[in-house]
Amino acid sequence: MQPSTPPFDERLTAPRSWWFLAFLLGVACALMLLPLGTLPLLAGLIGGTALASLAVSSYGSARIRVVAGALVAGDARIPVTALGEAEALEGEEARAWRTYKADTRAFMLQRSYIQTAVRVEVTDPEDPTPYVYLSTREPQALVAALTAVRAA
16 A cells, blocks of 8 residues: 655755845836836836745755655656665765766766755666655655565
């Protein structure tokens, strides 16, 4: 019987400060339209804020899940059987794998505002991807979920 909730499910939402910046972009649009009158000013405020909020929401909608024997990260769906060891990364080690240690063939779902990550080796011989790098706020929980699904 399949569990009703996945062992791991995280949405990489944007920080609150980005929503404030989206509002400020709407205010900037309104101020640009101020010389045209009150209605264009309101349209600029509403339209600019809505478009900026849509961009923030879209960027922060990436999801990481371990469900039905697969790791689902953004648009990628990788069977757990094709994955090797998972390693939780924090601080300098996470930054290193995002920058100078990174392999151009790796699949990376990273968000600059999340400082911790998980690196999972890809063991499928037909897949040229050496590893998967995922920004996550809960690296230990993701490693535990992958380990549990692989052991089952």
